[in-house]
Amino acid sequence: MNSRERVLSLFKKEKIDRVPCFSGMGNITEAGINKLGYKFAGIHLDAKQMADTAATTYKLFGYECGVVPVDLCVEAEAMGCQINVYPHAEGILYPTIKEKLIHNEAEMDTIKLPANMGELGRVPLLREAIRLLKADIGNDVAVGSYVLGPFTLAGQIMELNDLLKLSFKKADKVGKLLDLMADAIIIVAKEYEKAGVDYITVREMGATSDVLSPRVFKNLIAPPLKKVISQLSVPSVLHVCGKTNDIVTTMMETGPTAISVEQKNDVQESRKKLGDDALIFGNFDAYNVLVSGSEELVRSTMRKCIDDGVNAVWPGCDIWPTVPAANMNAMLDEIKTYGGKK
C-alpha cells in the first residue's frame, strides 16, 4: 500500500495498514526551497515553483501528500484584493491582504462577486500548480488543496473587529455575507477539483471557540460551511483552530469526510462524542513540537496522537518552513513504526 492508496482508502473508510502522516494545510520546508534554489516570496507567484516546492516534502522526507497553495490569500485576491508577498523580506513572511474590500457596514450589502472569478487572481495559476504537482508525484501521494471557510474569508475582506461585533449585533446581515463568501469559495474549490485535486481542506480558522461561542458557531458559521462542503465532489476535511471540543459535533454535522483539530482539542473526548466511525485528523502543535521541540518530544507527541485515536496524524496548522530535517524524519519514522502496531 503506497501513501496515495493509504490516504485515499482512509477517506473511503476502508481498512488501511497504519495511520497516514499527511496534512491538508501548507507543509513546504526551507530544506525543500533551498534545494531548488527558490525564494519563498517567489513561489506564490509561479505555478512551477509552487508545485516543485510542494513536492519536496514528500521527496525529501516521505511526507504522504503534496499540498498547494502555500498562502491564504487566493480567494480574497480573486475577489479583488491586492496582496503583499513581501518580496524584499529576508526571512519567511507569508502573503497578506493589503486593502479590504468592505470598508463599512453598508458595503456588506452591495458587495458582489466578479463574474469570472474562477479566472481571476491566482486561481488559474493554482490550477496549473495542481496539474504539475499531480504529474510529478500524483502516483505516489494524494494531492490536496485548501480553501478558507466563509467566516475566515469574510475576516480578510473586512475588518475582523467589525465582523465579530456585527456577528453579535446583526447576525442576519453577517449571515448574508457569509452565504456570498460560500459562493466565492465554491467557485475556487470547483477550479481545484477541475485540476484534479484529490481532497480539499476547508480552513475555518477564525471561528474557533476561543473567539466565538458554540451557539454562534452553530447558528451563523455552520450553515455556509455546510453549503461549501455539500458542493465538493472530492473528500473534504473541515479544520478549525483553537478550542473545538464544544463544537466538534456541529463541525461533523456540516458534512465533511473528516474533521481536523489542533492541540487544544482533547481527541479522546471528541472520539467519545463522534463515535468510532468518524474521521478525526490531528492534532499536534506544528511549531512548538515539530519546529522547536526535540526529536524525543516529536516522537512522544506522535505516539500520543495515535494513542488518543486520530485517524491521521496531521499538524494543527501550516508546518513552519524552518522545521529541522531531523524532526521531520523522526515524525515519519515514529508514525511508520508505532502507527503500524496500533
Next chain:
Amino acid sequence: MADEARKKEIYDKLRNGVINYDEDACREGAQEALDAGLDANEAIFDGLVSGMEEVGRLFEAQEYFVPEILMCADALYAGLDILKPHCKQMDLGVRGSVVIGTVEGDVHDIGKNLVKMMFDVAGFHVYDLGRDVPLDKFVDEQLKTDSELVCLSAMMTTSMVGMPTVIEKIKAKNPDCMIMIGGAPTSKDLADKWGADGYAEDASNALKEAIKMVGFLKKLRDEKLNKK
C-alpha cells in the same frame, strides 16, 4: 462633593455600562462623575476598569466571547474619552510609555487593541505602531521614545517567528526594557526562550495580563495616597 451613595451609584453605572456593552450608559456615567466632582482617575478604575475585570471573568467562564469583549471595550472607551482629559497625571515613579504593535506578516490586531486599551486606561503614553509592522520599526521606536515596555503581538504561527529577532535587538540596545509577547501561537516556553518578560496567549489572557499590570499600578497609587 457627592455623598458615598451617589458615588457608588455613578461607579455602578460605569461598571455595568461596560459589562452590558452600553456605550450611552458609560457616557452618561462619565459625565455624571465629572458633574458630581468625583476624581476622574478613581471613576476610571472603580467604574470602568472594575467592569472590565468582570468582563474578563465572564470570558473565562465562557459566558462572553470575543464579540462581547469588543463591544464592552467600545463602551469603556466611550466613558474613558470623557474622563481622560480630567485625569491628573499619575505619579507612579515610572514614565509610563509603551510601544505596541502586531509584527510584520500579521494583519490581526484585536488582541493588541485590547492590551492597548488597558494601557490607555492606566494613563500610559501608548505608541501604537498598528499592524504588519516591520521588525526594525519596533527597535527604532523604542529607542526614539525610550519606552520601558514593548508589546509584540501575532495571531498566526507564520508571523510570530519574527519576534525573537526584535527581542534580541531591543535587549541588546536597552537591557532594562520590558517586553511582552502575545497572540494565539505564543507560549510561556517561547517567551522564556526568546527572553521576553511576559506573555499572553490570547485576547482574554492579554486582557488579564494587562489588567494585572494595571491592578499593580493601582496598588502603587493607593499606597502612595495612603502615605500622604
